[in-house]
Amino acid sequence: xxxxxxxxxxxxxxxxxxxxxxxxxxxxxxxxxxxxxxxxxxxxxxxxxxxxxxxxxxxxxxxxxxxxxxxxxxxxxxxxxxxxxxxxxxxxxxxxxxxxxxxxxxxxxxxxxxxxxxxxxxxxxxxxxxxxxxxxxxxxxxxxxxxxxxxxxxxxxxxxxxxxxxxxxxxxxxxxxxxxxxxxxxxxxxxxxxxxxxxxxxxxxxxxxxxxxxxxxxxxxxxxxxxxxxxxxxxxxxxxxxxxxxxxxxxxxxxxxxxxxxxxxxxxxxxxxxxxxxxxxxxxxxxxxxxxxxxxxxxxxxxxxxxxxxxxxxxxxxxxxxxxxxxxxxxxxxxxxxxxxxxxxxxxxxxxxxxxxxxxxxxxxxxxxxxxxxxxxxxxxxxxxxxxxxxxxxxxxxxxxxxxxxxxxxxxxxxxxxxxxxxxxxxxxxxxxxxxxxxxxxxxxxxxxxxxxxxxxxxxxxxxxxxxxxxxxxxxxxxxxxxxxxxxxxxxxxxxxxxxxxxxxxxxxxxxxxxxxxxxxxxxxxxxxxxxxxxxxxxxxxxxxxxxxxxxxxxxxx
Numbered sequence: 001x002x003x004x005x006x007x008x009x010x011x012x013x014x015x016x017x018x019x020x021x022x023x024x025x026x027x028x029x030x031x032x033x034x035x036x037x038x039x040x041x042x043x044x045x046x047x048x049x050x051x052x053x054x055x056x057x058x059x060x061x062x063x064x065x066x067x068x069x070x071x072x073x074x075x076x077x078x079x080x081x082x083x084x085x086x087x088x089x090x091x092x093x094x095x096x097x098x099x100x101x102x103x104x105x106x107x108x109x110x111x112x113x114x115x116x117x118x119x120x121x122x123x124x125x126x127x128x129x130x131x132x133x134x135x136x137x138x139x140x141x142x143x144x145x146x147x148x149x150x151x152x153x154x155x156x157x158x159x160x161x162x163x164x165x166x167x168x169x170x171x172x173x174x175x176x177x178x179x180x181x182x183x184x185x186x187x188x189x190x191x192x193x194x195x196x197x198x199x200x201x202x203x204x205x206x207x208x209x210x211x212x213x214x215x216x217x218x219x220x221x222x223x224x225x226x227x228x229x230x231x232x233x234x235x236x237x238x239x240x241x242x243x244x245x246x247x248x249x250x251x252x253x254x255x256x257x258x259x260x261x262x263x264x265x266x267x268x269x270x271x272x273x274x275x276x277x278x279x280x281x282x283x284x285x286x287x288x289x290x291x292x293x294x295x296x297x298x299x300x301x302x303x304x305x306x307x308x309x310x311x312x313x314x315x316x317x318x319x320x321x322x323x324x325x326x327x328x329x330x331x332x333x334x335x336x337x338x339x340x341x342x343x344x345x346x347x348x349x350x351x352x353x354x355x356x357x358x359x360x361x362x363x364x365x366x367x368x369x370x371x372x373x374x375x376x377x378x379x380x381x382x383x384x385x386x387x388x389x390x391x392x393x394x395x396x397x398x399x400x401x402x403x404x405x406x407x408x409x410x411x412x413x414x415x416x417x418x419x420x421x422x423x424x425x426x427x428x429x430x431x432x433x434x435x436x437x438x439x440x441x442x443x444x445x446x447x448x449x450x451x452x453x454x455x456x457x458x459x460x461x462x463x464x465x466x467x468x469x470x471x472x473x474x475x476x477x478x479x480x481x482x483x484x485x486x487x488x489x490x491x492x493x494x495x496x497x498x499x500x501x502x503x504x505x506x507x508x509x510x511x512x513x514x515x516x517x518x519x520x521x522x523x524x525x526x527x528x529x530x531x532x533x534x535x536x537x538x539x540x541x542x543x544x545x546x547x548x549x550x551x552x553x554x555x556x557x558x
């Protein structure tokens with residue numbers, strides 16, 4: 001049987017690659033599935049206690065990453081001569097009491113079972129009493145689509161309740177499909193993310209914001225919300241203690257929302273359908289919300305870990321390519337019986353392993369690329385992309401000289417695949433580079449298989465995109481070599497349903513990292529091309545981040 005050319009590195013091993021004429025051959029040879037799996041096993045071991053910020057698990061993780069970068073021979077990434085960027089954060093454990101006065105009775109919303117209610121205000125107690133409730137559809141204000149769910153209604157001091165994801169606007173040419181010209185059709189835009197909805201509620205002066213959870217539109221089951229939000233949550237430690245944010249940020253289950261709407265004399269499904277139209281107007285409910293949130297607060301200094309390889313060109317070495325991955329997960333939960341540790345093997349010990357593998361590969365080059373390369377392991381991704389947000393707003397190296405961010409969140413564990421997914425496909429010219437290298441390997445670059453989940457807004461490259469830096473984020477493919485059709489998609493769905501953000505996200509003996517090594521080689525080639533090439537990556541026309549980049553580079557004459 002003839003082995004496909006793109007499988008040769010995995011089948012014949014590093015020695016064959018090392019004999020190739022390509023100057024990058026030693027770097028490609030330094031990448032292996034065995035090494036990746038070993039790194040994942042270490043980072044996701046119980047010794048690291050789930051890698052939560054502000055815990056002994058963070059200390060061990062930071063020490064491990066620092067030692068690995070030193071062992072590989074990379075220079076400290078911070079200009080102060082260290083491998084650390086301190087990230088000031090505040091940890092908050094919220095204990096809520098929530099009730100709704102409706103229909104002459106008081107409906108209690110039980111924490112965990114019916115709702116999650118937190119406050120990011122850095123104060124011991126936040127109270128909202130008898131706040132009028134207004135249904136605001138999807139809670140979206142999008143002038144470019146002629147969309148305004150608030151319609152000028154004053155919701156200051158009130159409670160807004162809204163739906164997750166974007167408004168599903170039917171395609172006028174085919175009502176069975178979504179209109180691609182409005183909110184990108186079936187792909188989630190930032191308007192659909194919970195972060196946006198809380199931000200808009202803040203802008204409108206609401207006292208509380210309740211998002212109705214539905215598994216399909218949210219992209220994850222209620223257990224993920226309950227598990228993530230009911231524990232200690234972190235935010236960046238701001239000077240005003242988050243006083244400007246909406247006081248109460250809450251999710252409610254679909255069942256609880258339907259009961260609330262019914263008690264208020266409204267049919268949830270009817271209002272949901274109405275919310276999919278531009279002419280929707282806010283609907284006041286004859287109900288009042290009361291909520292008290294008791295906060296336990298602590299201030300910490302979490303850490304981004306960063307290392308660099310200096311470029312070989314005396315002038316271009318002041319320009320940067322940034323690889324990133326988040327090292328954090330959810331730590332341990334002492335209230336649980338049995339297994340208490342959220343090991344986060346796939347999410348994101350595997351992405352962090354890829355970051356280290358890439359650092360090893362770049363260090364193996366006989367000559368460094370012309371530009372410098374930064375390897376950035378960030379904290380607080382699971383808490384709202386905090387570490388990457390901090391770096392993007394407090395960059396160690398100028399964003400005007402940062403050509404691209406390549407982010408890793410998860411890695412292929414099912415074996416070699418024919419495909420590699422790009423989250424945010426079509427956003428940047430980096431896609432074209434990746435597609436070229438995949439085609440040379442007999443593989444194919446494909447768009448996000450489930451764009452409705454809004455994955456582009458859920459990992460660290462988004463914070464770079466928000467400030468204008470072209471960002472590239474891949475997800476492992478599902479067309480697995482040697483497996484029947486549908487196998488990869490089935491395994492991915494099983495992971496989301498059974499292991500995502502759960503204590504069961506642990507490394508399995510059967511996990512196969514050969515495909516992860518091949519994907520890592522592609523990411524290396526993409527980053528090397530940018531760092532050593534003549535052209536800067538660009539946002540493609542029509543992408544919402546292009547204007548920010550254009551404005552950023554104009555003073556620099558780019």
